[in-house]
Amino acid sequence: MKSIKRTGIVLLLLFINYKCICQDTSKVEFKTFLAPSIQGNKGDEDPNRRLTIYLPPGYEKSKTRYPVIYFLHGFAIDDKDMFEWIGFKNLIDSAIKAGQLRPLILVMPNSMTKYYGSFYTNSSVAGNWADFIGKDAVEYMDKNYRTIPHRNSRGLAGHSMGGNGALKIAMLFADKFSAVYAMSPGALHLSEEFRLAHPSFKKVTEQKNMDSLRTAVPYFDFDKFPFFEMIYASLCRMYSPNINDPLLQADQPIKYIKDKMIVNTTVLKKWEANFPINMIDDHVEELKSLTALKIDWGRNEEFKHIPRTNMEFSKKLEALGIKHFAEEYIGDHGNMLDGFEGRIFTELLPFFEKYLSK
Known part of the structure; x- marks a missing residue:
């Protein structure tokens, strides 16, 4: 009888200890x-x-x-x-x-x-x-x-x-x-491969509708995902938004005429203002x-x-x-x-x- 009681007490203590451990986990x-x-x-x-x-x-x-x-x-x-x-x-x-x-x-x-x-x-x-x-x-x-x-x-x-x-x-x-x-x-900031002349940026300027490009490849398939195209589109929507634009609801800093890139300096200034390296001066x-x-x-x-x-x-x-x-x-x-x-x-x-x- 005493052995059974001791066993019961040990099991109870083990249960209490286990419960405390569980409660102490993240x-x-x-x-x-x-x-x-x-x-x-x-x-x-x-x-x-x-x-x-x-x-x-x-x-x-x-x-x-x-x-x-x-x-x-x-x-x-x-x-x-x-x-x-x-x-x-x-x-x-x-x-x-x-x-x-x-x-x-x-x-x-x-x-x-x-x-x-x-x-x-x-x-x-x-x-x-x-x-x-x-x-x-x-x-x-x-x-x-x-x-x-x-x-x-x-x-x-x-x-x-x-x-x-x-x-x-x-x-x-x-x-x-x-x-x-x-x-x-x-x-x-714009530099190296992250530049306005990136071919993926040009590809976005040629789109009539972004849906097919945006949903063509799941984002987790990085080998095929249009990474830089989506970077460019996202930056446009964040840095130079324009609700009246039918493609991105944003103004683009570049356009192409017969394969010649034309920079919109007004839009580029909006981008420049949003790059963290250019924000430093105003937030010293x-x-x-x-x-x-x-x-x-x-x-x-x-x-x-x-x-x-x-x-x-x-x-x-x-x-x-x-x-x-x-x-x-x-x-x-x-x-x-x-x-x-x-x-x-x-x-x-x-x-x-x-x-x-x-």
Whole structure:
């Protein structure tokens, strides 16, 4: 009889211990909300936007408030796909368990659009995507989760198009974010293969209707996906919107007459104003107010404009006395991001551990 009781007590304790362990595991939630900054747009973009949210171990049963990293995904990939590709849950769990990272929340907003990317820019046609991050996502998280609602406890990061967006939003919403990490930010300025004379840009100017080009190949089939065509179309809709244009609801900076490219300088000026490297001059004080700013890029980038424009961006910051970190590493656009040897784990998480207030 005593043996049976002892066995029962042991099983009960094991159950209680198992239950506690389960309650102490991290959690990933997917929340969709109506984003005011996208609502009412004229470009047929869905204002119901999803957030992929990592909650640390112990969140469910504690009353603790946590710092937050907002991570912006790249072009032609959404929040769920990037979260799974990088393996954020496993990486953050491991860093916390090893004592290398204090518990925090990570949020990845879904900024996928009809043309596969928002470039985190406000557009009179497609919606206000900078505001979606700097206002809507932050307000939703502060209202519905136990965040630390202060800029010193908010970090902003992103990769590729998301790196571009992190730099842009850092300038526009320096009152909301204190530490910023841009990974391989693309399209900072026209350079190298990212140029108006790109043959894919010409292909878009020749279209009578974008539907066949836009939907011809699934975006996840990167070998056949019209990547640069969609980049160009997206930038037009974000940088030079025009609701009366029948093709893109946007003005284009180029047109072709008998295979000769003609540049529309008025439209190009709108593009120039939206490139992050040209925004620096008007946002020097905002950039100087950041606790920390870092940019990195791969030496072996497939997109040749990225190393060049990232270096130009860094040199401009340096010339203006804006403190920052800039690093070129051995890698390409995406091969050094995921895994325990990737830069998310070895560089980005330690960066925010150091520079975010807890």
